[in-house]
Amino acid sequence: MIQRLIEHVEGEALLRLEKDADGRIKRADILFPHIRGMEKILQRRDALDALAFTPRVCGICGHAHLMATVAALESCYAQAGVSLEISAKARTLRRFTLAMEMVQNHLKWFYLTLLPVVMGPAYNRDVSVLSAHTAASACGRAVAVMGGQWPHTSYALPGGVMCDPSHVERLQALAAVEEAGALFQKRMGLSVDAMAELEDPALLWRTEGDLALLLRRLEALELLEAGQSFDRFLVLADHTAGPAGKSLKTRLAAVETAYVEEDEPLQSAGYANFAKPVRYRGRFYEVGPLARAMVAKDPLVRRLHRRYRDAVSTRIIARVKEAAVLLCRSAQMLRQIDLGDPSYIKPRYALRELGSLKGEGAVEAARGSLLHRVHLRNGRIARYCIITPTQWNLASATDEPGVAATAMVGLKDEKAAEVVFKAFDVCSVCTTQ
Amino acid sequence: MKKELKKEARRGQIMETALSLFAQKGFYATTIPDIAKKMDMSVGNLYNYFPSKEALAQEIIRYVSTMLGETIHEINESALTTKEKIRRIVRFYFGLCEERPELIEFFLRVYLANREVFHDGCEGMICVAPFMTEIMVFFEEGVRAGDLRNQDFFSAFGLFMGYLGGMAFLNGERILPKNLESYADEIADNIYGALKA
Amino acid sequence: MALKLLWLQGLSCNGNAHSFFNVPDMAGVLREFAFIYHPLLPCEATLEEVSGGDFSPDVLIVEGALRRDGVPRGDEEALTLITRYAKQAKWVVCAGQCAVFGGIFRLNEPDKIAGALYAGQERGGFLDAFEKKIINLPGCPVHPEWLLFTLRMLALGTVPRLDDLRRPVELYGYTVHEGCLRNEYFEWKVDAKDFGAKEGCLFYEQGCRGPYTRGSCNKILWNGVNSKTRAGMPCIGCTEPDFPAERLFETETLMSIPARLPLEVPKRAYLTLTGMAKAFRIPRLTRRKFGEEEP
Numbered sequence: 001m002i003q004r005l006i007e008h009v010e011g012e013a014l015l016r017l018e019k020d021a022d023g024r025i026k027r028a029d030i031l032f033p034h035i036r037g038m039e040k041i042l043q044r045r046d047a048l049d050a051l052a053f054t055p056r057v058c059g060i061c062g063h064a065h066l067m068a069t070v071a072a073l074e075s076c077y078a079q080a081g082v083s084l085e086i087s088a089k090a091r092t093l094r095r096f097t098l099a100m101e102m103v104q105n106h107l108k109w110f111y112l113t114l115l116p117v118v119m120g121p122a123y124n125r126d127v128s129v130l131s132a133h134t135a136a137s138a139c140g141r142a143v144a145v146m147g148g149q150w151p152h153t154s155y156a157l158p159g160g161v162m163c164d165p166s167h168v169e170r171l172q173a174l175a176a177v178e179e180a181g182a183l184f185q186k187r188m189g190l191s192v193d194a195m196a197e198l199e200d201p202a203l204l205w206r207t208e209g210d211l212a213l214l215l216r217r218l219e220a221l222e223l224l225e226a227g228q229s230f231d232r233f234l235v236l237a238d239h240t241a242g243p244a245g246k247s248l249k250t251r252l253a254a255v256e257t258a259y260v261e262e263d264e265p266l267q268s269a270g271y272a273n274f275a276k277p278v279r280y281r282g283r284f285y286e287v288g289p290l291a292r293a294m295v296a297k298d299p300l301v302r303r304l305h306r307r308y309r310d311a312v313s314t315r316i317i318a319r320v321k322e323a324a325v326l327l328c329r330s331a332q333m334l335r336q337i338d339l340g341d342p343s344y345i346k347p348r349y350a351l352r353e354l355g356s357l358k359g360e361g362a363v364e365a366a367r368g369s370l371l372h373r374v375h376l377r378n379g380r381i382a383r384y385c386i387i388t389p390t391q392w393n394l395a396s397a398t399d400e401p402g403v404a405a406t407a408m409v410g411l412k413d414e415k416a417a418e419v420v421f422k423a424f425d426v427c428s429v430c431t432t433q
Numbered sequence: 434m435k436k437e438l439k440k441e442a443r444r445g446q447i448m449e450t451a452l453s454l455f456a457q458k459g460f461y462a463t464t465i466p467d468i469a470k471k472m473d474m475s476v477g478n479l480y481n482y483f484p485s486k487e488a489l490a491q492e493i494i495r496y497v498s499t500m501l502g503e504t505i506h507e508i509n510e511s512a513l514t515t516k517e518k519i520r521r522i523v524r525f526y527f528g529l530c531e532e533r534p535e536l537i538e539f540f541l542r543v544y545l546a547n548r549e550v551f552h553d554g555c556e557g558m559i560c561v562a563p564f565m566t567e568i569m570v571f572f573e574e575g576v577r578a579g580d581l582r583n584q585d586f587f588s589a590f591g592l593f594m595g596y597l598g599g600m601a602f603l604n605g606e607r608i609l610p611k612n613l614e615s616y617a618d619e620i621a622d623n624i625y626g627a628l629k630a
Numbered sequence: 631m632a633l634k635l636l637w638l639q640g641l642s643c644n645g646n647a648h649s650f651f652n653v654p655d656m657a658g659v660l661r662e663f664a665f666i667y668h669p670l671l672p673c674e675a676t677l678e679e680v681s682g683g684d685f686s687p688d689v690l691i692v693e694g695a696l697r698r699d700g701v702p703r704g705d706e707e708a709l710t711l712i713t714r715y716a717k718q719a720k721w722v723v724c725a726g727q728c729a730v731f732g733g734i735f736r737l738n739e740p741d742k743i744a745g746a747l748y749a750g751q752e753r754g755g756f757l758d759a760f761e762k763k764i765i766n767l768p769g770c771p772v773h774p775e776w777l778l779f780t781l782r783m784l785a786l787g788t789v790p791r792l793d794d795l796r797r798p799v800e801l802y803g804y805t806v807h808e809g810c811l812r813n814e815y816f817e818w819k820v821d822a823k824d825f826g827a828k829e830g831c832l833f834y835e836q837g838c839r840g841p842y843t844r845g846s847c848n849k850i851l852w853n854g855v856n857s858k859t860r861a862g863m864p865c866i867g868c869t870e871p872d873f874p875a876e877r878l879f880e881t882e883t884l885m886s887i888p889a890r891l892p893l894e895v896p897k898r899a900y901l902t903l904t905g906m907a908k909a910f911r912i913p914r915l916t917r918r919k920f921g922e923e924e925p
């Protein structure tokens with residue numbers, strides 16, 4: 001058995017690989033060794049305090065946790081029969097800041113996680129870091145213009161958002177979106193618009209840019225087709241670039257969060273693991289940009305899928321493309337906002353006036369579907385349950401390997417395993433919160 | 434220095450005189466010449482002390498408020514329980530009603546009833562700030578000590594002062610069968626009962 | 631010679647690492663500092679090498695709360711690793727609320743989890759032996775420019791002057807309230823009627839802790855453009871030892887009087903000034919900022 005510490009994945013994960021007689025990977029256990037206990041910490045707290053707590057689950061996708069908390073608390077109102085009015089402006093601002101967080105995530109992942117492992121010493125550290133930095137700080141700035149800061153703002157709440165942007169803020173945010181778009185174009189060799197509309201995969205290989213470079217390198221390493229898994233995709237929430245749904249290969253169907261179930265973490269001798277596997281109607285599904293593209297019938301990703309199925313190449317391109325789509329849509333969203341709309345419409349009741357409530361909020365985060373389930377009693381949290389995208393993608397059950405573990409089976413060596421693993425965009429801190 | 438002190442004393446005398454005249458004849462019917470006459474001083478000289486009747490009235494309300502504030506301050510700073518503090522405040526207030534009815538009259542009939550007089554320089558609660566500050570401190574500390582129920586300040590304040598004002602009014606109209614001070618402890622207990630945590 | 635930095639983590643959300651990644655001048659950072667290890671940046675060594683080796687950093691940066699065991703980093707316990715390098719380093723910079731006081735994650739096991747020198751508001755952390763080397767930069771997360779300032783001062787050979795909690799005075803000598811765009815509303819006691827408006831101060835209803843929270847959020851803006859209180863989100867006091875308080879989004883009042891007042895302001899002074907300010911209605915502060923027309 002080979003044991004490998006995988007670093008720079010929002011913390012670390014331990015890979016335990018078993019090989020067969022030919023040296024190919026036979027079994028892969030993925031272990032996440034710490035837990036911080038956020039679900040327990042939230043117990044007995046005031047419901048609105050969750051707005052400040054859950055973003056602190058994760059330093060890179062905390063904003064998605066904020067949005068999931070808001071959605072869960074708003075659904076508590078719905079369960080109580082209290083209808084909330086959320087202005088179009090507030091909805092759009094929430095989607096905008098969430099999209100910005102996703103873009104910073106995707107580009108950081110590309111430059112800081114993926115390029116180094118795929119390119120090996122052939123990549124230029126400073127160029128990578130500075131590219132990631134330009135994209136991330138522009139996107140972070142866009143969130144901050146509306147939410148005050150990134151990371152860890154809590155500017156959205158049941159009823160709307162806390163900010164009140166004028167044209168000044170709108171233009172500041174637009175400039176940030178454009179800065180990220182310019183970086184994308186400069187480094188990837190395609191404008192965000194061109195990338196968002198791209199349908200023909202062949203064009204990707206022909207552009208001069210970091211993505212093409214990476215693809216050619218994957219090709220040389222014979223990894224384009226590596227990393228296939230169950231070929232089942234799940235999207236629990238509607239999102240900026242498409243609808244909720246699931247896709248079994250290419251067959252689409254509707255989803256219901258009631259079928260989402262957590263299980264106990266895989267036990268592996270001698271090493272702690274806190275990653276709880278999660279299944280939909282008893283089956284593992286992949287979540288994230290590839291799943292979203294499949295469910296949204298994205299033409300480029302569908303064509304890649306025809307050739308490579310759910311392999312690393314499809315997965316990687318889906319994520320890079322999603323960054324471009326989100327940047328395009330973000331600029332449109334900002335322009336469409338009616339600044340005269342109210343930011344916040346106070347709910348008629350406080351949660352503590354409504355007795356016992358159950359709610360659930362699903363949000364599409366950078367890495368996929370994020371689900372928060374909450375049970376309130378007189379405005380206090382009786383139970384809080386967080387199911388993260390990386391649980392879907394990374395966690396295995398004792399009786400069945402999960403999506404990433406399955407994707408690694410049959411790979412020729414640990415290097416390939418690391419590429420496949422990192423292509424999922426692992427987040428150690430979210431997986432175990 | 435001596436001259437200053439003398440002037441201060443004189444201002445005090447003018448205010449006391451005015452207070453008694455306001456109580457006898459009413460605020461509007463009392464004129465500056467009336468006050469000057471009673472003080473045995475010229476009208477011109479009186480204007481050296483107070484430029485107008487409004488200014489005089491404002492000064493009086495500040496004076497009353499400071500006096501009330503100082504006493505409640507002492508009560509606040511004492512080691513008494515909240516319940517006991519309420520008794521002290523009520524006793525003090527009723528004592529004042531008996532001993533210096535003109536002060537209470539002025540507060541209830543002139544200050545509260547003629548807000549236009551107290552416009553310029555006396556907006557809102559400014560002229561009664563010393564009293565208001567101490568009464569707020571009293572309530573805040575009562576809640577902090579766990580003795581009083583946390584609620585809106587004005588709900589509690591209205592209950593407290595409205596009750597005392599009402600009793601002072603009944604007393605002034607000579608409707609009460611017993612003397613006011615004999616009601617003090619019972620009323621204090623009622624107030625405590627209504628406000629306690 | 632570039633200052634050698636080693637960034638190690640206890641129990642953390644990685645938020646300080648990401649926050650730091652937002653420094654305005656990353657090119658400068660890459661030029662001026664040599665990262666032995668950082669959770670995001672490609673660096674000289676892997677965590678496994680750090681854990682097996684001996685890198686003698688100039689500055690150890692600690693992110694996250696500490697616990698005696700149960701927090702493996704590579705083959706070692708995080709605390710063992712951090713303690714070993716704290717011994718070697720010239721300076722130990724605690725980046726963020728968790729490393730300084732234990733933060734939110736301490737609430738999971740308050741008697742087992744703590745920061746470097748503090749367990750919440752009490753003394754008694756895991757790195758007491760290194761007190762003289764420690765510089766505390768609380769905040770959830772740490773402000774990237776506060777950390778960069780501290781590192782640059784150390785690179786210049788100057789230790790920033792520290793207060794009694796070992797925080798640089800030039801960063802924590804301010805309150806968050808200072809520089810907030812809502813100061814005039816605070817002065818004249820014009821409260822924000824609700825969330826979602828540029829107008830009004832968030833101290834009276836929405837729970838803003840700016841007047842008693844130390845930090846220069848409104849002097850050195852976040853992401854170069856804004857702060858939470860400017861945007862409309864109340865300060866939640868994330869730099870303070872008592873973070874996180876209960877009910878962060880409403881003001882605790884006792885008979886309508888804020889239970890906590892601006893730092894060192896006596897209650898009577900506050901109440902007197904409040905009474906004064908409330909007596910006046912400043913028309914400009916009761917209107918929408920841009921007139922009645924919508925923006």
Ligand code: SF4
Pocket residue numbers: 806807808810811812813814816830831832833838839840841859864865
């Ligand atoms: S919102 Fe907070 S920081 Fe801003 S002025 Fe009011 S109290 Fe101060």
